[in-house]
Amino acid sequence: MIAAGSRLRQLGWIVTLAICAALFVxxxxxVNSVRSEVRLAERRIIALQREKVLLETEFETRASQKQLAEWNAVDFGYQAPGADQYIAGERQLAELGEPRALTAPSPIRVARAEDDQREMQLPAMVSPLTGKPVTQQAEDPSLAERLASGGDFLAESARR
Known part of the structure; x- marks a missing residue:
């Protein structure tokens, strides 16, 4: 009897733990579904705030258009262009042009240098500390070549 009660008690604890684990899961x-709904609601709020700002901007723009139209009617007297004011094409635009007068300044031209293929001579390398020219006192004979190429020498020494 005692063994059966003990066995029943163990079985009860196992069932209780299984129920607790299921409830925990x-x-x-x-909790995760509520958290997801909160994130979606926050995103929706942000989207609505952006839409509100956009609508407020459009409302202010249209209100200012009304104000501009009132100022135009009273103060400026501007009118929208009519259909007869538009140009039909390039030929009609060219017909509106006039030949350049003799006293007119010459047209603006872009400066352009000729591309000569000669070798560019770099200035001598100068020490930034002393201001004196760098002497070629190295065991490496290719140092002179690297000094002559300037930028390659600096790029290679930066890699080392």
């Missing part, structure tokens, strides 16, 4: 899923 269900609660975790519920």
């Amino acid at each position: 269900a609660l975790t899923f519920k």
Whole structure:
């Protein structure tokens, strides 16, 4: 009898732990679903705030258009262009042009240098500390070549 009660008590604890684990998993899923709904609601709020700003800007623009139209009617007297004011094409635009007068300044031209293929001579390398020219006192014979090429020498020494 005692062994059967002990066995029943163990079985009860196992069932209780299984129920607690199932409730914990269900609660975790519920918390995650609520968290997801909160994120979606926050995103929707942000989207609505942006839309509100856009609509406010459009409202202010249209209100200022009304104000501009009132100023135009009273103060400026501007009118919208009519259909007869538009140009039909390039030929009609060219017909509106006039030949350049003799006293007119010459047209603006872009400066352009000729591309000569000669070798560019770099200035001598100068020490930034002393201001004196760098002497070629190295065991490496290719140092003179690197000094002559300037930028390649600096790029290579930066890699080392």
